[in-house]
Amino acid sequence: MITTHPIVQEFPEYLDKIKDLYHHNEEFQVLLGSYHSLDKEIFEIEKGEIPATDDELTHKRRDRVFLKDEIYNYLTSS
Incomplete structure (x- = not known):
């Protein structure tokens, strides 16, 4: 199933912190x-x-993981 990956669904335990930040x-x-x-x-x-090539999609997915990691670092650092 094709879905989006909202941060609040990825890290529901940090909902209040996401809103505050x-x-x-x-x-x-x-x-x-x-x-x-x-x-x-x-x-x-x-x-x-x-339209996008498989390589472009793979690169974008990697970029999304990087951003998700950065967001997680914000959420856990303070």
Whole structure:
């Protein structure tokens, strides 16, 4: 099944912290926005709405994992 991967579903235990960081940390806002945009793009590629090669899709998925790791680091660092 093709689905999106929202951060709040990936890290539901950090929902309050995600909201707080989003409203008070500009760098986190950018990071979360980048993750959301990339996740949406991957979803559209997987649904066939946007053309992409397998290599491009693989690269985008790796970038999404990197962003997810960065977000997790924010959530666990303070």
